[in-house]
Amino acid sequence: MGLISSASGVLASQPVASTFDFVRAHWAVLLSVALILRFAVKRYWTPLRHVPGPFYASISRGWKVSQALRRRMHYACIEMHKKYGPVVRIAPDEVSFSSAAAAKEIYSTGKGFHKTDYYALFPPPENPDIFTETDEEKHGVKRRMASNAYSMKSVLDFERFVDKTEKCFFRRLDELFVRGEERAGEECDLGSWLQYFAFDVIGEILLSRSFGFLEAGSDVMGGIDFIEKTFDYYAVLGHIPEYHIFFWGNPLWNFVKPKISLVTGIVLGEMRARKTSSDKQFDRKDLMSRFFESKEAHPEKMNEMDVFSISHGAIFAGSDSTAISLRSILYQLMKNPDKYSKMMEEIEEYDRKGLLSTPVAYSQAIKMPYLQAVIKEGMRLHPAVGIPMPRYVPPGGAVIDGRYYPEKTRVGVNAWVIHRNQEIFGADADAFRPERWFEDNNKSMERNLYYFGAGSHVCIGKNISLMEINKLLPGFLRRYRVRLVNPDEELKHRCNFFVPQSGLKVYVERRSNN
Numbered sequence: 001m002g003l004i005s006s007a008s009g010v011l012a013s014q015p016v017a018s019t020f021d022f023v024r025a026h027w028a029v030l031l032s033v034a035l036i037l038r039f040a041v042k043r044y045w046t047p048l049r050h051v052p053g054p055f056y057a058s059i060s061r062g063w064k065v066s067q068a069l070r071r072r073m074h075y076a077c078i079e080m081h082k083k084y085g086p087v088v089r090i091a092p093d094e095v096s097f098s099s100a101a102a103a104k105e106i107y108s109t110g111k112g113f114h115k116t117d118y119y120a121l122f123p124p125p126e127n128p129d130i131f132t133e134t135d136e137e138k139h140g141v142k143r144r145m146a147s148n149a150y151s152m153k154s155v156l157d158f159e160r161f162v163d164k165t166e167k168c169f170f171r172r173l174d175e176l177f178v179r180g181e182e183r184a185g186e187e188c189d190l191g192s193w194l195q196y197f198a199f200d201v202i203g204e205i206l207l208s209r210s211f212g213f214l215e216a217g218s219d220v221m222g223g224i225d226f227i228e229k230t231f232d233y234y235a236v237l238g239h240i241p242e243y244h245i246f247f248w249g250n251p252l253w254n255f256v257k258p259k260i261s262l263v264t265g266i267v268l269g270e271m272r273a274r275k276t277s278s279d280k281q282f283d284r285k286d287l288m289s290r291f292f293e294s295k296e297a298h299p300e301k302m303n304e305m306d307v308f309s310i311s312h313g314a315i316f317a318g319s320d321s322t323a324i325s326l327r328s329i330l331y332q333l334m335k336n337p338d339k340y341s342k343m344m345e346e347i348e349e350y351d352r353k354g355l356l357s358t359p360v361a362y363s364q365a366i367k368m369p370y371l372q373a374v375i376k377e378g379m380r381l382h383p384a385v386g387i388p389m390p391r392y393v394p395p396g397g398a399v400i401d402g403r404y405y406p407e408k409t410r411v412g413v414n415a416w417v418i419h420r421n422q423e424i425f426g427a428d429a430d431a432f433r434p435e436r437w438f439e440d441n442n443k444s445m446e447r448n449l450y451y452f453g454a455g456s457h458v459c460i461g462k463n464i465s466l467m468e469i470n471k472l473l474p475g476f477l478r479r480y481r482v483r484l485v486n487p488d489e490e491l492k493h494r495c496n497f498f499v500p501q502s503g504l505k506v507y508v509e510r511r512s513n514n
């Protein structure tokens with residue numbers, strides 16, 4: 001009544017409002033207590049309670065999510081290890097390590113540490129590929145089925161694809177940046193061109209056809225951008241997979257999501273074309289034809305969806321990673337003119353002695369000691385992957401770095417952290433110094449290079465990428481003189497699982513006819 005009566009309304013509403021306020025306050029207190037209890041349980045009710053780390057990380061996955069959103073997981077891990085030491089708690093159930101012993105324990109084959117659910121969301125979710133498969137048994141089958149295709153013998157057959165793409169790359173650089181007086185001094189975004197090269201070369205190796213990025217001189221139909229956005233999304237949601245359903249995992253998303261990507265479309269189109277003639281599946285001797293060979297030989301272990309997902313995975317895992325490594329090596333050479341000159345001395349010497357063909361053969365490049373040291377050093381300082389590659393502690397738990405961790409704890413080592421560990425790489429671990437690879441401790445440093453990962457999940461495309469890098473670098477440096485447009489500026493990078501750089505602007509001059 002009091003609520004309706006206008007005369008007594010003011011007075012009558014007071015007790016109702018107070019009751020309402022009381023109930024609200026009551027719930028607020030209850031909720032706060034529940035939250036505090038939940039955070040306390042996460043922080044203290046675990047054997048990880050003694051592991052140092054940011055407070056925020058010990059009570060929620062918010063720390064990881066915020067670093068992933070800010071695209072700085074690689075820097076954040078370095079900072080955390082500087083602050084807290086070799087073992088850092090980066091989530092209520094996750095620990096990051098920086099020591100050689102921990103990395104060996106976690107990533108050695110046979111120790112039983114398995115990939116976490118972080119990987120499972122990455123596409124294609126309907127039928128995981130070698131990279132995204134988190135069931136170890138199924139992963140083992142897929143990896144074995146693909147291993148022939150990725151063997152060193154196959155890789156040497158793929159050299160012709162790299163030669164073809166390299167020729168196109170050099171022609172485009174000549175046409176756009178170095179030919180004729182009118183082009184003198186024109187800036188080249190070498191970072192983008194290396195990415196076009198890396199994508200087109202994977203297109204050739206996988207499908208005997210280029211994606212056309214070099215020819216167009218641009219990201220045709222946003223194919224590269226699509227892949228970057230995909231990584232941007234999964235690099236965050238991978239830490240909180242249960243929230244995927246509210247975003248791209250929501251059935252409604254299918255109505256608004258972008259159409260199929262250029263790259264996926266090309267892979268599917270190639271598969272359809274090859275199915276129309278059985279010969280076409282095999283005769284090109286490219287990566288996809290080798291996957292088809294495995295499917296024919298073992299139909300009970302590999303089906304057509306596997307051929308698709310493993311091919312798709314090769315593009316996702318093998319293009320940006322190679323571009324990032326090439327950018328890092330060339331950037332470091334340009335930033336360090338004394339190392340650049342030393343690299344050129346070796347190239348000129350080998351060229352003078354007739355030890356380098358045009359294009360440079362893989363077998364020739366791997367005999368160049370300084371080149372090998374430059375590649376290792378460039379990839380050490382800027383590993384393509386910027387997260388602590390997460391693994392579950394196996395059943396029964398495990399002792400890592402002298403402390404016990406229960407099963408299912410997430411553990412990992414970030415290559416960005418271990419590659420700068422001064423106990424392994426010396427006091428100048430942050431510096432680009434290829435000479436370190438000729439010193440006595442090079443074997444122990446070598447054992448602690450994780451730019452290709454390690455163990456049962458070591459990069460399966462390692463041979464392919466090393467072949468591409470070894471062939472391109474000496475040929476490129478022999479043909480062109482490159483210098484940074486802004487030598488005093490640091491290269492920008494962001495981490496979305498990979499750590500792609502931007503802003504590698506250079507001037508390019510022709511220095512030889514090769």
Ligand code: HEM
Binds near residue numbers: 319384451458464466
């Ligand atoms: C310089 C170039 C490359 C770098 C630095 C690189 C780096 C890596 C790293 C660090 C991993 C392990 C990731 C993890 O455990 O979280 C990995 C796995 C993988 N890489 Fe590469 N990669 C490169 C090129 C390639 C190429 C060219 C291909 C294929 C054509 C490829 C295919 C794969 C696949 C399928 C996996 C998953 C392996 C497994 O889990 O068994 N990668 N790569």
